[in-house]
Amino acid sequence: MHYHKPHTFEDALKIAANARGVTRFLAGGTDVLVQLRAGIVTPDDLIDLKLIPGVHDIARTADGGWTIGIAVSGAELGRHAALVAEWPGVVEGMNLVGSTQVQGRATLAGNLCNGSPAADSVPGLVAAGATVSVIGPNGTRKLAVEDIPASPGRTHLQAGEIVTAIHLPPRGAQGGDAYLRFIPRTEMDIAVVGCAISLTLDGDKIATARVALGAVAPKVLLVADAAAALIGTTLDDKALAALQAAATAAAQPITDRRGTVEFRKDVTAVLAARTARIAYARAKGAVK
Amino acid sequence: MSKIHVSAVVNGDPVDFLADPRESLLDCLRDQLGLTGSKEGCGTGDCGACSVTVDGVLVCSCLVLGVEAEGKAIGTVEGLSDGGTLHPLQRKFIEHAALQCGFCTPGILVAAKALLDQNASPTETEVRYWLAGNLCRCTGYDKIVRAVMDAASEMREAV
Numbered sequence: 148m149h150y151h152k153p154h155t156f157e158d159a160l161k162i163a164a165n166a167r168g169v170t171r172f173l174a175g176g177t178d179v180l181v182q183l184r185a186g187i188v189t190p191d192d193l194i195d196l197k198l199i200p201g202v203h204d205i206a207r208t209a210d211g212g213w214t215i216g217i218a219v220s221g222a223e224l225g226r227h228a229a230l231v232a233e234w235p236g237v238v239e240g241m242n243l244v245g246s247t248q249v250q251g252r253a254t255l256a257g258n259l260c261n262g263s264p265a266a267d268s269v270p271g272l273v274a275a276g277a278t279v280s281v282i283g284p285n286g287t288r289k290l291a292v293e294d295i296p297a298s299p300g301r302t303h304l305q306a307g308e309i310v311t312a313i314h315l316p317p318r319g320a321q322g323g324d325a326y327l328r329f330i331p332r333t334e335m336d337i338a339v340v341g342c343a344i345s346l347t348l349d350g351d352k353i354a355t356a357r358v359a360l361g362a363v364a365p366k367v368l369l370v371a372d373a374a375a376a377l378i379g380t381t382l383d384d385k386a387l388a389a390l391q392a393a394a395t396a397a398a399q400p401i402t403d404r405r406g407t408v409e410f411r412k413d414v415t416a417v418l419a420a421r422t423a424r425i426a427y428a429r430a431k432g433a434v435k
Numbered sequence: 436m437s438k439i440h441v442s443a444v445v446n447g448d449p450v451d452f453l454a455d456p457r458e459s460l461l462d463c464l465r466d467q468l469g470l471t472g473s474k475e476g477c478g479t480g481d482c483g484a485c486s487v488t489v490d491g492v493l494v495c496s497c498l499v500l501g502v503e504a505e506g507k508a509i510g511t512v513e514g515l516s517d518g519g520t521l522h523p524l525q526r527k528f529i530e531h532a533a534l535q536c537g538f539c540t541p542g543i544l545v546a547a548k549a550l551l552d553q554n555a556s557p558t559e560t561e562v563r564y565w566l567a568g569n570l571c572r573c574t575g576y577d578k579i580v581r582a583v584m585d586a587a588s589e590m591r592e593a594v
Binding site for chain 1: 439456457459478479480481483486489492493494495497498499500502503546549550564565566567568569
């Protein structure tokens, strides 16, 4: 295995283009090193992206959004007070990944590119309307986060493409988001169901909404019908029931050792309502 | 497979070693530098027995490559005591009998010190969440949590 530490994304691209065998990129390392050790993936070329200038930065964009570097750890995200105040749902999703030790290394970009349908940080990004910048052999492009995951362990990134940054849109006034997951214990487990909701209000009425579900399909889902159930309402009981019905209908879970299809569908409904209430309260200005 | 020369600082001392790029930092600490305090429990970042700090950040050294240590400051359990004097956490672990087989203890001491370095008066809940990534199969955690709380209290009084 050859270990590379480029200082620009362009150099990283060149190394990847010249690599003939299995190539892996290192943003945090909490998935790649486990796969390396277990013999699941032994890269011929390992390209460490953490030494590229800017990849550890969280920066405010001109339009009032945020650009998050691909090597920003969960711990660094959680310590960024302004980001936490605006996008608590995005941050609480990332901060649920692993232990304190894992938080010191794990990144949003790595969690996204690892392609797990149960990735805790991805539903929050999808609900937020986050996008990623990608550089590849054919130039640069921008993709919505929901267009990255393809199936368990697979993404729609093309060979040699690298995510170079994650972008959050401006939160704006009267906006709120939240992420909840169900696990059988209180910490350190993989989501059986995850749900993220981001919404904005016009007075008491929901003006815009995005609802994302994790761990109930081969990839994280953006559920337009669930969002439609919320828009124009004041989150009354009727709206919550419609949200639950739409979310449950969109869920296509499997039965495995962590939960059955029936259980996961049931929990999807419960989490959707709870997440919506938290996001709504946050949009109203409740303490984050 | 060509090895890569790595220069780092471990527990305040400059060190140099040759690392196979596939080797974890844990392997390098144990096999190249002879620092066998950090243990390998799972090798997958679940158990925390290999906890060290890299530039002050608590990580599992099994999830860090040895070659990534270039230019970094590493802290291991061997750096906790001051010469022959035990760190308050180490003393309190003995006092409270917060260990049985001892395999998880170095990782828990390093993790607990990282917590107290940034939060001198954690609540019991904060201690339990912070240490959720350090598995102990002997003690049931109660004595560990009590030892950390007691050490924190003593360290606050000493300031």
